Amino acid sequence: MKKVPYRNQFSKILGLTLIAFLFYTVPATAQDDASGEVAAADAGDAKKGKALFNQNCAACHALNRKMTGPALANVEARLSEEEGLDKEWLYSWIKNSPGMIKSGDPYANKVYAEFNQAAMTAFPTLTNEDIDNILAYTAAPPPSAPAAAAGASDGASGTATQAGGVSNEIILGALVLVFGLLVVMLLLVNKTLQRIAQANGVIVEKEKAEKGLPLWKAFAKNQFLVLVTAILLLLGSAYFAYGWMMQVGVDQGYAPIQPIHYSHKIHAGDNKIECKYCHSSARVSKHSGIPSLNVCMNCHKSIYEYTGNPEGPSQEDLENGYTNEFYTGEIKKLYKAVGWDETNQKYTGESQPVEWVRIHNLPDFAYFNHSQHVSVAGVECQTCHGPVEEMEIMYQYSSLTMGWCIDCHRETNVKVEGNEYYEKIHAELSKKYGVDNLTAAQLGGLECGKCHY
Numbered sequence: 080m081k082k083v084p085y086r087n088q089f090s091k092i093l094g095l096t097l098i099a100f101l102f103y104t105v106p107a108t109a110q111d112d113a114s115g116e117v118a119a120a121d122a123g124d125a126k127k128g129k130a131l132f133n134q135n136c137a138a139c140h141a142l143n144r145k146m147t148g149p150a151l152a153n154v155e156a157r158l159s160e161e162e163g164l165d166k167e168w169l170y171s172w173i174k175n176s177p178g179m180i181k182s183g184d185p186y187a188n189k190v191y192a193e194f195n196q197a198a199m200t201a202f203p204t205l206t207n208e209d210i211d212n213i214l215a216y217t218a219a220p221p222p223s224a225p226a227a228a229a230g231a232s233d234g235a236s237g238t239a240t241q242a243g244g245v246s247n248e249i250i251l252g253a254l255v256l257v258f259g260l261l262v263v264m265l266l267l268v269n270k271t272l273q274r275i276a277q278a279n280g281v282i283v284e285k286e287k288a289e290k291g292l293p294l295w296k297a298f299a300k301n302q303f304l305v306l307v308t309a310i311l312l313l314l315g316s317a318y319f320a321y322g323w324m325m326q327v328g329v330d331q332g333y334a335p336i337q338p339i340h341y342s343h344k345i346h347a348g349d350n351k352i353e354c355k356y357c358h359s360s361a362r363v364s365k366h367s368g369i370p371s372l373n374v375c376m377n378c379h380k381s382i383y384e385y386t387g388n389p390e391g392p393s394q395e396d397l398e399n400g401y402t403n404e405f406y407t408g409e410i411k412k413l414y415k416a417v418g419w420d421e422t423n424q425k426y427t428g429e430s431q432p433v434e435w436v437r438i439h440n441l442p443d444f445a446y447f448n449h450s451q452h453v454s455v456a457g458v459e460c461q462t463c464h465g466p467v468e469e470m471e472i473m474y475q476y477s478s479l480t481m482g483w484c485i486d487c488h489r490e491t492n493v494k495v496e497g498n499e500y501y502e503k504i505h506a507e508l509s510k511k512y513g514v515d516n517l518t519a520a521q522l523g524g525l526e527c528g529k530c531h532y
Contacts, residue, residue, distance in 0.1 A: 123208075123215030131213050135202060138381050142217060146381060146424060148194060151217045162186050166214070173210055174203050328442060334474030335436040339416070340409045341473070342401075345385075348468035354460045361449040361460075369435055372417045379410055383421060401471065438475055439464075445481075446530050456519075457494050462487075481530075488524035492516045 132140075132151075139147035158164040164186060172179055172187060176199040179187040191198060205213075298304060346352045355361055360368035385406035392402055414421060418430040441447055452458040461467065465476025477483060495505045495517060508517055523529060 123211035123213075125212070125215040125219040128212035128214070128216030131205075131209055132216050135205070136213065139199075141383070144383075145422070146383075147197075148199060149190070154217050155214045156218065158186075166211075169214070170207055170210055172199075173201075173205060175201050177201060329478055329480060330440070330475050331478045332474055333438060334472050335438060336472075337436055338433055339412045340405075342406070343467045343470045343473055345406070354467065355453070358460075361453050363450050363454070365448045365450065367449050372413065372433065375413055376417055376419065379413060380419075380424075383407075383410060383414075385410065399471075438473055439479065441479060444531055446532055455498070456491075458491075484530070485520075485525060488519035491519055493519055493522060 136151065140149070140151045142150060142152040144150055155166060155169065158169070168186075176187065178201075180191050180198055292300075346357075347354060357370040357374055358367040359370075360366060385403050387403045387406070396402070413419075416431045416433050418427040419425075420427050453460075463477055463479075467473065467476075493505075495509070498505065504522070505517070508521065518524070
C-alpha cells in the first residue's frame with residue numbers, strides 16, 4: 080500500500096495541538112477552582128449555608144422580605160455599615176439571643192421591641208463555621224441560574240423539536256418517494272406484460288358475471304338468516320344498553336379543575352404531609368371534610384413562594400405549565416381568599432369563599448362512615464382513594480360501586496388484635512367460625528341495612 084506522507088504529518092500536528100490545548104487549559108481551570116475553593120472556605124460555603132438556612136431560619140426569615148423576623152439579605156454588611164456591628168456580634172446573637180436581650184444590648188433590644196417582643200429562638204448548636212456558611216448564603220447575589228437554565232432548556236427543547244420536525248419531514252419525503260417509485264414500477268410492469276401478451280398473440284378478455292338477484296333480496300328470502308341476524312342485533316343492543324346504564328353515576332377518573340390548584344403530589348408526596356392532618360374529621364366523623372383555609376395558613380404564613388426541586392422542574396411539569404411561578408401564584412390566590420396581608424403579616428378581615436368542586440359523591444341512599452373505616456378498621460386512605468401522593472390533580476381513583484364495596488368486605492380481614500371496638504364480638508365470632516381472621520362480610524358487612532337504611 081502506498082503511504083501518504085501529508086496525512087501522517089497532519090495527524091501529528093493535530094495531536095500535538097490537542098495535547099498543548101489540554102496542557103494549558105486543564106491546569107488553569109484546576110488552579111481557578113482551587114483558588115475559588117480557598118476563597119469559599121474563607122468566606123463560607125453558600126451551598127451549605129442554603130441548606131442550614133432552610134433548616135433553621137426559613138420558618139421565620141426570608142432573604143428579601145419581612146416575615147416573622149427581618150429580611151436577611153446581606154445582613155452582615157448592613158449591620159456593619161448601619162450599626163457598626165461585627166461578625167462576633169452575630170455569633171453571639173444567633174447562639175443566645177435571649178441572653179443578649181437580657182444583657183441590655185441596644186440593637187438586640189431594638190429588634191426585640193420591633194418584632195412584638197418575641198425573642199428569636201437560640202441556636203447554641205450552630206458552630207461559627209455554620210454561621211459563616213449561612214451568612215455566605217445571605218450575601219450571595221440572587222441566583223440567575225434558574226432563568227438561564229430555563230432559557231437553555233427552552234432553547235434545547237426548541238432545537239430538539241426543530242430537529243425532530245426536520246427528521247420527520249425527511250422520513251415522510253422518503254416514504255413518498257418510495258411510494259411513487261412503486262407506482263411507477265407497477266405501471267411499467269403492467270405495460271411490459273401487455274406488450275408481451277400482444278407480441279405472443281394472447282388476447283385477454285374479461286369475463287362478465289351473470290346477473291343474479293341483488294344481495295339484499297337474497298338475504299330477505301333466507302328466513303333463517305334473517306332470524307339469526309335479528310337475534311344477534313337484539314342481544315348486542317341489550318348488551319350495550321346495559322353497559323351504558325351501569326355507568327350512570329359512576330365517575331371513576333373524574334378530575335375537575337379547582338379554583339385554587341392544590342397538588343397532592345407536592346404536599347402528600349414530596350413533603351410527606353399525612354392525609355389526616357388536613358382531613359382531620361375523617362377520624363371522628365362520617366365525612367372526611369374539606370380542610371378550612373386556616374389549616375393551609377398554618378404552613379403558608381411562612382411559605383409564601385414555591386422554590387420546588389433544587390434540580391428544577393421536570394420536562395413533564397414544564398409541558399403542563401407547573402412551574403415555580405405557577406405554584407407561587409396559587410399561594411397568592413390562597414392569601415386573597417383568607418385576606419392575608421403579606422407585607423404587614425396580618426389578616427385584613429376581607430376574606431372570600433373558595434368554591435371547591437366536589438370529586439367523590441356517593442348516592443344519598445348509600446351510607447358510608449369514614450371514622451368506622453379509618454379509626455376502627457384502620458383502612459388506609461390509599462385503599463379507596465388510590466396513590467394520592469402521586470396525583471398532581473386529584474381524581475376519583477376507584478369506581479365506588481356497590482359491587483366494589485362488597486368485594487372489599489368479602490376479601491378484607493378485620494383487625495382483631497387490640498381492637499376495642501369489637502372486643503366482645505371478636506371473641507364470640509372467633510369461637511363460632513373457628514378462625515382468627517374474620518372478614519367484614521362475616522361481621523354483617525353484606526347486610527343491606529348496613530349501607531341502605
